[in-house]
Amino acid sequence: MSAPSAPAATSSPGADGRGSTASPAAARVELAITGMTCASCAARIERRLNKLDGVTAEVNYATGTASVTHEDAVDVDGLVTTVEHLGYGASLPAPPGTPRDDEPRSPDHADLLRTRLLVSVAMTLPVVVLAMVPAWQFANWQWLSAILAAPVVVWGGQDVHRAAWTNLRHGAATMDTLVSLGTLAALGWSFYALFLGEAGMTGMTHPLSLTADGGPGALYLEVAAGVTTFVLAGRWFEARAKRSAGDALRALLDLGAKDVAVRRDGREERVPVERLAVGDEFVVRPGETVATDGVVIEGHAAVDASAMTGESVPVEVGPGDAVSGATIAVGGRLVVRAGAVGAETKLARIARRVAEAQNGKAAAQRLADRVSAVFVPVVIALALGTLAVWLLVGAGASAAFTAAVAVLIIACPCALGLATPTALMVGTGRGAQLGILLRGPEVLESTRRVDTVVLDKTGTVTSGEMSLAGVVTLPGVDADELLLRAGALEDASAHPVARAVADAARGRLGDLPAAVDVASRDGLGVTGTVADRAVVVGRGRLLEERGVPVEGALADAVAEVERGGSTPVGVAWADEDGVPRARGVLAVADTVRPTSAEAVAALHRMGLRTVLLTGDHETVARAVADEVGIDTVVAGVLPEQKADEVARLQDAGAVVAMVGDGVNDAAALARADLGLAIGTGSDAAIEAGDLTLVRGDLRLVPDALRLARRTLRTIGGNLFWAFAYNVAALPLAALGLLNPMIAGAAMAFSSVFVVGNSLRLRRFRPSA
Known part of the structure; x- marks a missing residue:
């Protein structure tokens, strides 16, 4: 079946897993968010949505979604409008079963980034080489570098500048603001030096420097182009990694059948699975995928559920057996009556559970979100402070400018925003593959x-598949009569012990008489009337409540059954005088898995x-x-x-x-x-x-405990290195010990490291 979508609004606990405080009758909607480029974007959208009355929202940068719990009175379209007013795109999910195969597909974002990255690399490489190898700096090389660097900064970094401008219009600052300010400042300074300074003179040379130094003719074209290219590379790797992180869930959703052979008016009609309705009868041939959850009404086959449950051994099914969608009929032809379709199938519920888990946030990530929300303004202030201090100590405008730009570029909080979501995406996806x-x-x-x-x-x-292991009767009681009365009464119960007794009685004696006035006592047994006799079947405590003491021969029979490792089920019924008397004990056994x-x-x-x-x-x-x-x-x-x-x-x-x-x-x-x-x-x-x-x-x-703990350790490691990176790098940049291009490479690497570390969870292996 096609990838199931969650309903646009469903009853659900709050985004934090504790239940929304918005309203007792809250609903949830998942918004797809576009245009987010960093964790600060997500934090900004989340803050704005949470300011709305009756709304609790959680925005996930890694998955590009907003999970919103809201009161029924809240206009869902208004949520979309709120996000759009912030300068981002938002859309509601398509209803379950909406056909998508014929819709035109826009190019994947990772593919667009890849094209832009390849062009930028080709143009940046000669700029960087010329700047870092003075022996290769021919006459007027700097003008060629300017011609190559400008398109990289303007065209290659267009997403960054567009996002920075959008945020500026709304009075906000994000990581894009830092990168855009840094690269445009480096490019602007370089053009100033070329046209109005000494850098445009023929024969000008540029010494190699990894720190913040340089004279009035210093150029930063390699910084502007290099940082832009490093940011592009980081985002391309990040986009690919996030796509890989969600592969498990997408593979799960792709398990379903796309069309199905439905029996209508005595003939088969092949229809898209979206048109399947509850109660429809559909045919599953050998090798075909079961279209949806239902009950077999004809045929026998082995069903392979390994992709859904991880269980490698196919299960034999026949009339009356339940089957799940996305399983495969290995042999034999089945006719199945659909019992659930769309969002109500087992596959859809699993996918929904996995997606909801990926949208959550650990306590440490909530702290990281609060930090990143104030991080960008602090960094801008720190960059301005760095510029002022360097100028005050007389280090020169060029060195002061270089140190300030390095502070802007190194301080990307992106890795903080990716730390939890990517680990959750990979961990929950891997768990779904294993049946966790x-x-x-x-x-x-x-x-x-x-x-x-x-x-x-x-x-x-134990397996829970109880079976009757024996019948112990008291003197003068016929075993068949005891089994008949007990089986007829238990036939009205769905308890595994009751089913074992009823099935054994029917298999041995044929049809069972109907029981009336049946009353079940949870954990104790059943009472009722069979063939005009009041019957009690259950544990000793129930028998004693009905005036049948567990003593003498009955106590001996119970002890005999227990010594054999079976569960004793006492049976008593009344004679013509209406007084119940003990008749025997049924031995019911359950096999250990x-x-x-x-x-x-x-x-x-x-x-x-x-x-x-x-x-x-x-x-x-x-x-x-x-x-x-x-x-x-x-x-x-x-x-x-x-x-x-x-x-x-x-x-x-x-x-x-x-x-x-x-x-x-x-x-x-x-x-x-x-x-x-x-x-x-x-x-x-x-x-x-x-x-x-x-x-x-x-x-x-x-396995579940191990996977959960390993995922949590990965989240902790990601957050530690993301924090440690910023704490260690910012002082180095402020002190002038980092060339802005090196800072840009380090910033991109931090995000790639966090995502790569999370992807190691894909290699988690079960114990068996």
């Missing part, structure tokens, strides 16, 4: 502090304590914990008590990560310091989690 979805940078900061991992048992450590022990061992190697949290009896839980190597067992916990157990661990000083998959885990996932939801579980659990693991392989838990 991060909510945002706040999650990364949580992973660093975690010391205890709490694991739900059923569906997390084959990768769970490996995952727990990996968590231990990371220095983390593990806890198994389950509603099962302690004997059963102990057997599972011993098999996989979990440290601590907390058993017999009702669903509503799971969050309390997490809180108890936190009160004892633990920083808790909770791993779960069911509705009954949602509260605990939300209560934990870090929630990891198994993506094969319920929507409630997934929404409550901070990290979502797309497939049910527990080895993704240590």
